[in-house]
Amino acid sequence: MTRIVFTALILLLLAACGKQTELSIEDIRFRLEVNKCRAVLDKTAYEIGTWEYRNEQRINSSEMLWEALPESLLVCPVTLERYVLVVEENAGSLSCPSGHGSVDIPRN
Numbered sequence: 001m002t003r004i005v006f007t008a009l010i011l012l013l014l015a016a017c018g019k020q021t022e023l024s025i026e027d028i029r030f031r032l033e034v035n036k037c038r039a040v041l042d043k044t045a046y047e048i049g050t051w052e053y054r055n056e057q058r059i060n061s062s063e064m065l066w067e068a069l070p071e072s073l074l075v076c077p078v079t080l081e082r083y084v085l086v087v088e089e090n091a092g093s094l095s096c097p098s099g100h101g102s103v104d105i106p107r108n
């Protein structure tokens with residue numbers, strides 16, 4: 001068991017080293033931007049849940065979202081583009097139009 005974990009660790013380290021040498025400055029910059037944006041997306045998802053719990057209702061439109069939360073949680077910290085809220089019957093998501101990722105907004 002320990003040996004498998006150790007081997008996995010070595011492989012992981014090798015993979016990490018291998019990747020690092022291939023990364024260009026542009027790649028690194030993009031990764032940092034993605035991390036920055038994802039941190040805001042995660043916080044926003046949490047704040048949506050908190051707001052919904054406090055107000056005992058679901059946020060189901062962009063208008064509601066903009067009324068509920070401050071702008072700093074609703075735009076990409078890198079490009080300042082507005083996050084896109086998609087709400088379906090049993091699922092929801094908030095995504096960055098700049099391609100930095102998205103978070104699930106639980107709807108049930």
Ligand SMILES: [Zn+2]
Nearest residue numbers: 037076096100
């Ligand atoms: Zn973004």
